[in-house]
Amino acid sequence: MNQQPSVRQRGSSALLQLAGPLLVLILLGLAWQLLVTLLQVSPVLLPGPRAVMTAGWKIRDSLLVATGRTAVAALGGLLVSCCCGTVTAFVFAQSQIIRRALYPYAVLLQTVPVIAIAPIIIVSLGRGFLSVALVACILSLFPIITSTTTGLLQTDPLLQDLFRLHRATRWQTLIRLRVPGALPYLISGIRIASGSAIVGAIVGEFFVGSSESGLGALIQRKSTQLVLSELYATVITATLLGTLVFSLITVLSEQVLRRWFGMSLSGRN
Amino acid sequence: MISGSKSQRAVFELRDVTVDFGSVSGPVLQCLNAEIPAGQFLSIVGPSGCGKSTLLRLLAGLQPHSSGQLLRGDSADNRVPPGFVFQQPALLPWRTVLANLRLPCELGGSRTAVPSESELLQLLQQVGLSGEDIRKRPAELSGGMQMRLSLARALVHRPGILLLDEPFAAVDDLLRMKLQELVRNLHDARGLTTILVTHNLQEAALLSDRILVLQPAPAGLVCDLPSGRVADHTTWRMSAEVIEIQHQLTKALLTQ
Incomplete structure (x- = not known):
């Protein structure tokens, strides 16, 4: 029988998982500061981490507001792409003919250059939250469609036999076997899509560029103003937001999988 | 259907049954004849x-089957x-022991009512599982326990x-x-x-x-x-x- 790790063991393993990347971050920061100090690089070309942190603290209020707006737009887009992606995956899983006919168009979502599509959307829908969320949605849709379709199609053949043996209806097989079986795949798709949604929202805001918008607009403004330390602070904040959303979704996914499946994303029980 | 006094007791009768998947190596089963009594x-x-x-x-x-006759009594x-027990336990990982056991009675072809929890417990005890295991998920069971559950599931719809x-x-x-x-x-x-x-x-x-x-x-x-x-x-x-x-x-x- 599998032995469940204690809360203390789990806590210490989470700390260990955090310690590695944190150490690398500190070392990189130190190397960066050393480079800037030793080579006496002009702050106009490359500000040091200390200058970036000071600049970030100075504009913390606008950074916080922008981060909130970007997060809401990205998560809104992600939510819509989860719904649309799951429904599309259901359609794809129905037959190979449907899959063959529609799959190239799903691939388009991945291959279309977001820099080209964002201005088109903004022209059509206006400079607002909706446009930003839609760019985030488009960019995060593909991983959800492909992962969920794979999950719906990769049902254990023995379990399929079991359902056929007991003369299960198509609906019973879908609800009791294929949908729960596809859930880990959907979760994995959402994790990958979360990063794309943040990137999508930032690119969308970059083109919207209004003063009310989020991190993307702030990046654009700071780059035109040539306030490099503040630009760096904004870019780092955007990166941290992506990492935070990805980590939160990973933790939530682990909880769901552990609770409902007795399994984890790493494949360990 | 099988006729005649001797065949009345047979649950399966195979007459020249052939199964061919169309592979180059030929059929898997060829002209098989057998009678399996109840x-x-x-x-x-x-x-x-x-x-x-x-x-x-x-x-x-x-x-x-590709050709021949398979008669069912x-x-x-x-x-x-x-009831069918596969080479692997083939359990639904998201269902508890009790919910896995109940599965055959929930599906289309079952003509039996879903047994009560006490009946299910009795069946689990028959195959050597205890009442403490009913809320566990398959991942929490050993390989042997999973196999026992698979056997119990094969018998639940009588x-x-x-x-x-x-x-x-x-x-x-x-x-x-x-x-x-x-x-x-x-x-x-x-x-x-x-x-x-x-x-x-x-x-x-x-x-x-x-x-x-x-x-x-x-x-x-x-x-x-x-x-x-x-x-x-x-x-x-x-x-x-x-x-x-x-x-x-x-x-x-x-x-x-």
């Missing part, structure tokens, strides 16, 4: 890839889907026929002995018709009333061996007859 414990042995599992899937209705045994596809292949020797005895006891207690596919000749000699030996694909019948098994499992396990049957089976397989 209440018999039948083992099917043969070399790997000879079509033993295909034959079992054919009897379960999971595999169509018009008894209650054939109206309820057979089938007349139990089909076993090498269910003990992946368990250790001691557990295999326990599970073998359990399966034979359940067969006797419930009056089942049991068909076991195995590559373990000792297992076949030990458990069966009758053994069918198949030749390599395209599989046909090499020998149909009645075992003359006695009811006392322990006495039978130690008897010289079991060794003698194993010898006969080995000879039949080696002379193919």
Whole structure:
């Protein structure tokens, strides 16, 4: 029988998982500061981490507001792409003919250059939250469609036999076997899509560029103003937001999988 | 449907049954003839890839045949889907032990009402699982416990026929002995018709009333061996007859 790790063991393993990347971050920061100090690089070309942190603290209020707006737009887009992606995956899983006919168009979502599509959307829908969320949605849709379709199609053949043996209806097989079986795949798709949604929202805001918008607009403004330390602070904040959303979704996914499946994303029980 | 007084008791009758997947190596099963009477414990042995599992899937209705006739007896045994134990436990990982056990009664073909929790508990105890396990998920069970649950699930809808596809292949020797005895006891207690596919000749000699030996694909019948098994499992396990049957089976397989 599998032995469940204690809360203390789990806590210490989470700390260990955090310690590695944190150490690398500190070392990189130190190397960066050393480079800037030793080579006496002009702050106009490359500000040091200390200058970036000071600049970030100075504009913390606008950074916080922008981060909130970007997060809401990205998560809104992600939510819509989860719904649309799951429904599309259901359609794809129905037959190979449907899959063959529609799959190239799903691939388009991945291959279309977001820099080209964002201005088109903004022209059509206006400079607002909706446009930003839609760019985030488009960019995060593909991983959800492909992962969920794979999950719906990769049902254990023995379990399929079991359902056929007991003369299960198509609906019973879908609800009791294929949908729960596809859930880990959907979760994995959402994790990958979360990063794309943040990137999508930032690119969308970059083109919207209004003063009310989020991190993307702030990046654009700071780059035109040539306030490099503040630009760096904004870019780092955007990166941290992506990492935070990805980590939160990973933790939530682990909880769901552990609770409902007795399994984890790493494949360990 | 099967007619005639002798055939009335048969649950399956195969007449020149051939199963062909269309591969270049030819059919998997070729012109197979056999009659399986109700209440018999039948083992099917043969070399790997000879079509033993295909034959079992054919009897379960999971595999169509290409030609010949497969007649099913018009008894209650054939109206309820057979119980089937696969090579792996094949449990739904998101369901608890109790919910996995209940599954066959929730699906389309079941004519039995969902048993009460106390009935399910009784069945779990019969296969050697305790009441403490009912809320656990399969990942929390050992391999042996998963196999026991799989066996209980195969019996929950009260089938007349139990089909076993090498269910003990992946368990250790001691557990295999326990599970073998359990399966034979359940067969006797419930009056089942049991068909076991195995590559373990000792297992076949030990458990069966009758053994069918198949030749390599395209599989046909090499020998149909009645075992003359006695009811006392322990006495039978130690008897010289079991060794003698194993010898006969080995000879039949080696002379193919």
